[in-house]
Amino acid sequence: MMLDAHLVAERPPLRLDVRIRAAAGEVLALLGPGGAGKTTALRVLAGLTPPSGGHVLLDGAPLHARPAERRSVAMLLREHLLFPHLSALDNVAFGPRCHGAGRSEARRAATAWLERVGLDALRDARPRELSPVQALLVSLARSLASGPRVLLMDEPLAGLDAGTRPEARSLLRHHLSAFTGVCVLVAHDPPEAAALADRLGVIEGGVLMQEGTPAEVARHPRTGYIARLLASQAASQPGETPQGDRRRGHVRL
């Protein structure tokens, strides 16, 4: 499965014009300063923001011709946006229900997903009773339970405090490794992007400035923004040099 997208959208003063490609089982991270168009890129992919041109092809089929609810594209945001009036279980069961499953069938599927993320004990909990990490995992289970072919994540870990972030990051990486679709991640924290992604795309001012593995980008930063970001990272983590290990989670910027 291959995602091939040319994302064009006008959000004055920004004009987004980005071409991205990502394969199944691969995590592509979009990195860039705030206001660079990363979130807009995800919203165009998902069908939430109307594009002014371009295309979104999945295995050559035009995804852009379908409305958001029929794209099989799931999105995970920094605010996990669980449905506050539904239990954790019914949050996860929402997707299967929308896809035509009966109530008990959807609940069975949701239970299996909650077990997979290790939260079946919290099936009856309301979102406000969940910790931020638990909310992230329920939100992830909810996204995956709807059977997406493309998973979009917009700074999924940004709402967590420094203490829980490493744990959440490794949990997220673990669950993503089982996901067989295409995954596109937006981040503005390079270590996070590098830990979760196989490839990085650097977006600045609505344009893709550089693309490559985290190691390649680290070795030959092509813009001032990414060079400064790497310099500040190097200053905070002395002694670590960029390595060329392509396996997910083993690359440090």
Place this chain on the structure above:
Amino acid sequence: MRVLITTRRRPRGAGHRALPDGPSGVPLVLAAPAAAALLFLVLPIVALLVRAPWTTLLARLTEPEVLAALRLSLLTSVLATLGCLVSGVPLAWMLARVAFRGRRAVQAMVRVPLLLPPVAGGVALLLALGRDGLAGSWPAAVGLSVPAPAGAVVLAQAFVALPFLVVTVEGALRACDPRVEEAATLLGGSRWTVFHRVTLPLVAPGIAAGALLCWARALGEFGATIVFAGGLSGAALTAPPSVYLGLRSDPEAAVVLSLVLLAVSVAVLTCLRDRWVNPA
């Protein structure tokens, strides 16, 4: 911050003429009109309570005319509220969630009955839905015109009360993060599924508040009702016109009915206290 303010305050009398303070430190020039305003609002209610025929209250309440007026008021206002709910919630949703041309104009139009004198609203309704009205003869055919006064009462009440519901629900929808609905859409929910399984439950408190306001307004409707529903006669005689008529023939009955309407207002206010008295 506090320190900054106190250190920067000029000493009294330097440049500003000091105003005399009341006992609690509030300037009298503010305290006196505030007290007058409060008195002005409270005194009529106190008068109503003082002059109410408490000993004969129950007997008065069960008089056939009073009961009939209350029953008609209750029936028509509930029907008007239901009608407003069925049509007003979708209208509020359109205004809050769909970007269409002329949305601002529609928003303004929805608010017109809030300021339009109800009597003028009644005349307008008559010209639109009355005999030989703009809408033709179908309102009469389905029992919503002058020949069917109760139906006309419902229409008059709905006309003046609908904005309360729409404005309240629209506000509730705007306060609710549309990205939650987008999340539901991406999970595969059609617009209708998202609306009734996510949006409606999320704004349910706002809908309840709007319905309560709408009902209270419908219950108190007078001006549009007497114009549109055929004057001050039997079949359209809800509680407010009865109060008006009663003042001449039977003042005690008027006081009793007013008391009932006051009790309803207090009850509605109690239900809405978190939204109106202490808005977060």
